[in-house]
Every structure is written in C-alpha cells, then in structure tokens.
Amino acid sequence: MNGTERDKAWWSGSRLFVDLCWIWLIGAGAAFVVRILVRR
Amino acid sequence: MESMAAETAREKRRGRWWRWLAAVGPGIVALAGDNDAGGLLSYAATGQQFGAGFFVPLLVPLCLAAFVTLDMAARVGLATGRGLASLIREHLGPAWAYLAALDLAVENWLTLVTEFAGMGYGLSRFGVPLIIGVPLSCLLVLALVARYPYRTAERLGVGLAAASLLFVPVAIWGWARGGGTVWVAHGGGSLDLFLVAAIGNALAPWMLFFQAQAVAAREHSALYRTRVDLAAGSVVQVIVAAAVVMIGASGFLARDGGGIGRVAGYLFAIGIFDAGLVAALTVSLSTAWAVAETLGHPAHPAARPAEEPVFYTCYAVGVSTAALVMLLPGISATWVSVVVQAASAILMPPLLAGLLRLANDRRVMGSHVNTPLMNAAGGLVLFGFTAAGLLWIIRG
Numbered sequence: 001m002n003g004t005e006r007d008k009a010w011w012s013g014s015r016l017f018v019d020l021c022w023i024w025l026i027g028a029g030a031a032f033v034v035r036i037l038v039r040r
Numbered sequence: 041m042e043s044m045a046a047e048t049a050r051e052k053r054r055g056r057w058w059r060w061l062a063a064v065g066p067g068i069v070a071l072a073g074d075n076d077a078g079g080l081l082s083y084a085a086t087g088q089q090f091g092a093g094f095f096v097p098l099l100v101p102l103c104l105a106a107f108v109t110l111d112m113a114a115r116v117g118l119a120t121g122r123g124l125a126s127l128i129r130e131h132l133g134p135a136w137a138y139l140a141a142l143d144l145a146v147e148n149w150l151t152l153v154t155e156f157a158g159m160g161y162g163l164s165r166f167g168v169p170l171i172i173g174v175p176l177s178c179l180l181v182l183a184l185v186a187r188y189p190y191r192t193a194e195r196l197g198v199g200l201a202a203a204s205l206l207f208v209p210v211a212i213w214g215w216a217r218g219g220g221t222v223w224v225a226h227g228g229g230s231l232d233l234f235l236v237a238a239i240g241n242a243l244a245p246w247m248l249f250f251q252a253q254a255v256a257a258r259e260h261s262a263l264y265r266t267r268v269d270l271a272a273g274s275v276v277q278v279i280v281a282a283a284v285v286m287i288g289a290s291g292f293l294a295r296d297g298g299g300i301g302r303v304a305g306y307l308f309a310i311g312i313f314d315a316g317l318v319a320a321l322t323v324s325l326s327t328a329w330a331v332a333e334t335l336g337h338p339a340h341p342a343a344r345p346a347e348e349p350v351f352y353t354c355y356a357v358g359v360s361t362a363a364l365v366m367l368l369p370g371i372s373a374t375w376v377s378v379v380v381q382a383a384s385a386i387l388m389p390p391l392l393a394g395l396l397r398l399a400n401d402r403r404v405m406g407s408h409v410n411t412p413l414m415n416a417a418g419g420l421v422l423f424g425f426t427a428a429g430l431l432w433i434i435r436g
Contacts, residue, residue, distance in 0.1 A: 017397070018135045021390035024426075025143060028386045031433040036379060 066254035067266065069322055070110060070247045071273030075204065076319030077158015077312050078151060079241045080284050081377035086234045087288025095238055096282045102242035103278040105424065107270055108417040109392065112399045112410065113248040114266045117255035119408040123329055124252040128394055131404055136394050141331065147245045147387045148327040150380045152362030155320040157373035160366060162313030165306060171367065177313075178363035181320045182356060186345050196321070204280050204318075206311050210304045211283035214290030232435045233382060239428040240384030241281075243421075245391050246323050253329050263408070320359070328355035385428040392422045 086095050113124065120127060129137035156174050163173035184196070255266055287308060332351045345352040365371075396418050399410040410418065 015135075017393065018132070018139065021139055021393055022135070024429075025139065025387070025390050028429050028433060029146075032383060032386050035433065 066251055066258070067110060067114070067270035068273040068276065069254070069318070070251050071106065071270070071277040074106065074242070074244060074247055074319075075277050075280050075284075075315055076151065076155055076323070077161070077316030078154025078319075078377040078380050079281075080207075080312055080315050081154070081158060081161070081374050082237050082241055082381045083281055083284040084288030085374045085378055086238060087285035088291065089234060090231065090289075092282075092286045092289040095234075095285050098238060099278050099281050099285075102239065103274045103281075105421045106242050106247075106277070107274045108414070109243055109395070109421055110247060110251045110270055111267065112395055112414065112418060113251040114255045114270065115263065115405065115408040116395070116398055117252035118263060118266065119405045121256045123256060124249045124395075124398075125329070127252075127398060127404065131401060132394060132397060139390055140394055143387050143391055144245045144249060144327060145331065147384060148323050148358070149362060150383060151244060151246065151323050152320060152327075152358065153365045154373070154377050154380050155316040155323065156363045156366040157371070157376055158312045158316035159320070161373045162309040162311075162316065165309035174363050174366050177316070177320070178359060181317065181324065181359055184321065185325065185355065186352070196318070203314050204311055205276070206307050207280050207283040207287060210307050210311075211286040211290075213304050214287050232431055233378065236385050236428045236432040237378045237381035239424065240381040240386075240388070243388055243425075244323075244384050245387055246327060248391060248395055249329065250322055250325070324355055324359050327358050328352070331358075382432055385425055385432060388425045389422060389429060392418070392425060396422065 083095075116124060116127065125137070125140065128140050156177055159177035160170045160174040163177070164170055168176070184192075287304075328351050331354045332348070396410070396415070398404055399418070400415065402409045
C-alpha cells in the first residue's frame with residue numbers, strides 16, 4: 001500500500017480527519033439553522 | 041551622456057515601482073472584499089449595540105488571523121501556479137473536494153445576498169427603491185465582468201478599496217459629535233451572536249480560493265511582494281472596520297443618521313455601495329472559478345465569456361439568484377448581515393483544516409511548505425473559529 005492509498009483508506013488518520021470535517025459542517029450547520037429558526 | 045544615464049536610472053527606478061505596484065492586488069482586493077457590505081453592516085450593527093470599546097481592540101487579532109490564513113493560501117498559489125479547488129481534489133481526494141465545494145457554495149450564496157442588500161441599501165439612501173436598486177446593481181456587476189477582463193475588475197477593486205477609506209473621516213466626525221458615548225454599549229442584543237459574527241467577519245471561505253487563484257494567475261508573483269500586498273490589505277481592513285464600528289456606535293443606523301448627520305450618512309451609503317460592488321465582483325468570480333474547477337473545467341481569469349461558457353454561466357446564475365433573494369419581502373439587511381457573518385465561523389473550520397493539510401504537503405508546496413511557527417499560527421486560527429462556532433451553537 002503506497003502513501004496515497006494509505007491516505008485514502010477509511011481507517012487512516014487522514015480519512016478520519018475529513019470525516020470529522022463533514023460531521024462538523026453538517027452537525028454545526030444544522031444546529032445553526034435550528035438556532036436561527038428558534039430565535040426568529 | 042549624463043542625461044542618458046539619468047534617463048536609465050529613472051527607468052530603473054520606475055521599473056522597481058511598477059514591480060511593487062503590480063504586486064498590489066489580490067491581498068488588498070481580498071481583504072477589502074472581506075470588508076464587504078454585509079460585513080460593514082454587521083460591524084455597524086455591532087457598534088450600535090455594544091459601542092466601540094470592546095470590538096475595536098478585537099479587530100487587531102482578527103486581522104492577524106486573516107493575514108496568517110491568506111498567507112498560506114497565497115503560498116499554495118505561488119508554489120503550484122494553480123487554484124485551490126483542483127489542488128484539493130488532486131491531493132486530498134474527492135471527499136475533501138466536495139466538502140470544500142459545498143462549503144464555498146453555501147457561504148458565497150449567503151454572502152452575495154448580503155452584497156446586494158448593501159448595494160440596494162446604499163442606493164436607497166439616495167431615494168432609489170430596492171426593487172430598482174438591486175436589479176441595477178446586479179446588471180452592473182454582470183456588465184463589468186462580461187465587458188472587462190479580470191485585471192480591470194481587480195484595479196477597480198483597488199480603487200474602491202481606497203475609496204472605502206472615506207469611512208475614516210465619517211467615523212471621526214461621529215466620534216467628535218458623540219464624544220465618549222461611542223465607546224460604551226447602547227443596546228441589549230446577544231453579545232455571543234455579535235462576538236461570533238465579528239470572528240466570522242474576519243475571514244470568509246471565498247477569500248482563500250480567491251487569494252490562491254489570483255496569486256497563481258499573476259506572472260511575476262514573489263513571496264515578499266505578496267506579503268507586502270497582504271499586509272497593506274490587512275492594515276486597510278482593520279482601519280476601515282474600526283471606523284465602521286465607531287460609525288455604528290455613533291448612531292448611524294438610526295433613521296435620521298443619529299450623531300453623524302445627513303451628509304456623513306450619504307458618504308457612508310456610498311461606501312456601503314462600493315464595498316458591496318467590490319465584494320460582489322470578487323466573491324462571484326472566486327465561486328465561479330472554484331465551481332468550474334470542481335466540474336473539471338478550470339477557467340483562466342483572462343478568458344473572455346465566449347471562450348469559457350461554463351465559467352460565465354456559473355457566474356451569471358450565482359449573481360442573479362443572489363440578487364433575486366434580496367427582492368423577497370420582509371428581509372432586514374442588517375439582520376441578514378450579522379447572521380451570515382456568524383455562519384462564516386461555522387463554515388471556515390473545515391476549509392482551514394484542508395488548507396493546513398495542503399500547506400504541510402511538501403510534494404505540493406516545495407520550499408513554500410509551512411514552518412512549525414506557521415502551523416502554530418494556523419492551528420490557533422482553526423481553534424479560534426471552531427470555538428466561536430461552538431459558542432454560537434451552545435449559547436448563540
């Protein structure tokens with residue numbers, strides 16, 4: 001397995017990193033929208 | 041002989057000045073663009089609610105955060121001669137590419153709405169109703185980009201950035217009339233919301249893409265000139281932002297112009313219109329560049345509309361829909377502006393993380409790779425934005 005393949009493997013730190021970013025974007029984004037709707 | 045030598049010396053000197061002047065551009069335009077209509081309305085609202093005492097000092101670390109981040113984006117452009125979107129897809133994989141594209145598209149759509157809000161708002165102070173002012177602004181932006189090459193838009197941006205310094209005398213005017221009252225809080229809004237909005241206001245996702253692409257597209261980019269450009273942009277940004285917080289604190293947003301009066305109110309309206317125009321140009325161009333790249337059709341900034349149909353179609357659709365949204369009834373320009381800035385604090389962390397990864401990849405960056413100090417500074421910015429996003433979710 002070369003460096004690039006390892007980077008793209010789901011268990012690698014790199015893959016986990018981008019997954020965390022997706023979770024942040026979707027989770028925090030949803031929380032943001034809910035907050036706005038509640039405040040309005 | 042003597043006159044020839046003098047002539048040569050003069051030409052050399054002029055050559056040196058031209059090289060410096062030619063380097064002025066992306067950083068100043070990006071940072072002036074960040075002080076966009078939405079950003080300025082948000083700063084003014086912040087000043088109105090909380091006075092200038094707390095938020096003006098906060099602008100200095102925020103400006104440093106913008107410098108550190110844009111420096112990374114500039115080095116990526118400098119090292120590769122390519123845009124950020126295609127580099128992310130190639131070196132970080134499709135999961136990052138889609139993440140970055142979604143992030144950018146959401147933020148830019150929201151930001152463009154606020155630019156048209158600001159341009160319409162500026163024109164409305166001169167008696168042009170929103171229903172005419174917003175479509176006119178939209179046509180102006182489309183015409184400028186269709187008619188002139190990117191370089192012209194950039195020069196216009198530099199000129200308008202200089203014009204935005206008009207806010208400084210207006211702020212001094214307001215301060216002189218308001219005295220010490222501009223420093224203290226007047227309203228009772230949510231401090232958390234305005235704090236997160238101020239942090240989000242310092243940087244926007246489009247700036248990273250714009251900075252990298254614009255530096256990459258230049259023929260004679262060099263790191264030190266790019267940094268001079270960025271530093272100049274940062275100074276202008278912080279001066280203008282501080283002035284606008286003070287203008288807000290002196291009561292401009294009140295219908296009669298508050299403490300700053302009618303003439304100063306007109307100057308402020310011109311400034312808001314300018315800011316909206318510069319940002320609408322830069323935001324929409326960077327979105328179109330990134331979307332075209334993500335779709336596999338990278339466009340050169342010098343290309344004409346007929347040569348790059350995908351690029352200019354994305355561009356026209358993005359600009360027109362954003363303008364249309366502002367024509368919906370019941371939308372407050374100030375409220376939209378504050379909320380969009382706060383949203384930026386949530387949208388930035390994933391892009392900052394991706395940029396940090398790219399800037400640490402020696403295969404991409406070569407000699408421009410991040411040093412430990414740059415990583416510490418970049419990490420601090422990432423932490424700050426994430427903490428601000430969490431603050432909003434928990435307490436906003």
